[in-house]
Amino acid sequence: MFNLYWADESGLPAGDRGVAYGDGLFETIRMHGDRGVLLSRHLARMVRDAGRLGIPVAITDLRKACTAAVSRYADRFANKENDCGWVLKLTLTRGEGGRGYQPGSGIRPNLMVSASPMAAAPFTFGAAADVSRVPLTVNPLLAGIKSLNRLEQVMAAREITGELFEVVMSDSAGNLVEGTRTNLLLRVPGVWVTPPAKSLAVAGILRQWVLEKLRAKGEVVEERAVSIGDVLGPHCEGFYLLNSVIGVVPVRRFAGQDLPADDGLATIFNPLDLLE
Known part of the structure; x- marks a missing residue:
């Protein structure tokens, strides 16, 4: 399991290894209401690639975080003129701990969740x-x-x-x-x-x-x-x-x-x- 942070609150702690060293990964997912474009593939890639980095995370926990994000953010982007949906961003880091590049032992991963409006495409014919x-x-x-x-x-x-x-x-x-x-x-x-x-x-x-x-x-x-x-x-x-x-x-x-x-x-x- 990870520590969950919301970007519109405090965000990640200053000692987070993602902030200090880029020690983590992220996914950006196009959302419309409570559904996401290729959502399962995004979450599966995050789990797979986090494993390559040695950061433990379960897809069930990521799905719970997405459900919480929908409850928190979806209504903010609903019923807008020319609605293009919204963008959900999941940032997973190794967590906080360990001075220098070598991670400390027993670190718990951090997940920061943020949302933003989906910009309209700035082109028509290419x-x-x-x-x-x-x-x-x-x-x-x-x-x-x-x-x-x-x-x-x-x-x-x-x-x-x-x-x-x-x-x-x-x-x-x-x-x-x-x-x-x-x-x-x-x-x-x-x-x-x-x-x-x-x-x-x-x-x-x-x-x-x-x-x-x-x-x-x-x-x-x-x-x-x-x-x-x-x-x-x-x-x-x-x-x-x-x-x-x-x-x-x-x-x-x-x-x-x-x-x-x-x-x-x-x-x-x-x-x-x-x-x-």
């Missing part, structure tokens, strides 16, 4: 994106975990200005890996292409769900490196950004070049169809 100047380095031990260590993404996100919706980060070889808050999906003739999970800082919930559904429909999906040339070249039929809060976002302009923009995938994979 979004503009660019290549970030900030490289992305993925430690194999932490690959895919939505950990609290997000400084590279913070630095890259500072480049999002003007009409840009997102910037895409590259690895040391110059291959496109992921956006600051999104995973990538490219359509070329007869094939869907996405960077492999082992190369990702965050292996997104919606990314995995979309790949499963495409394969179930008989579509060919390849997990391989994606170059800038793949996106800007003549064979690109569509470039998409995936995030379980904002859904599937077609990119209409990338690195200053217009792309074929098709919202068909975004229509098929509507987050509101995935509430549970």
Whole structure:
């Protein structure tokens, strides 16, 4: 079991290891009323990846925290004009204790719960994106975990200005890996292409769900490196950004070049169809 904290009250204690060292992980879940988009998958990922970090947590306890959050927050975001729902954030840390990097013994995890309104999508016919100047380095031990260590993404996100919706980060070889808050999906003739999970800082919930559904429909999906040339070249039929809060976002302009923009995938994979 964990200590439960509400962000609109005191928040986490100053000695929390998540605050001091980024020793923890988080989930952001799109909510509508008392239901969440792919909620079970979010909670299962938190349990799995917390285990990789050596932080004990049970999915039953996380579900209880979500139920309490719905009771606390859902009515605050109900019946609003142009209601887009709300966003539930769960931040799980190793807890409080241990001076320096080495954790103390007998530490009890902390869970901080917060909520915010869901922002309306700022695009209609696709979004503009660019290549970030900030490289992305993925430690194999932490690959895919939505950990609290997000400084590279913070630095890259500072480049999002003007009409840009997102910037895409590259690895040391110059291959496109992921956006600051999104995973990538490219359509070329007869094939869907996405960077492999082992190369990702965050292996997104919606990314995995979309790949499963495409394969179930008989579509060919390849997990391989994606170059800038793949996106800007003549064979690109569509470039998409995936995030379980904002859904599937077609990119209409990338690195200053217009792309074929098709919202068909975004229509098929509507987050509101995935509430549970």
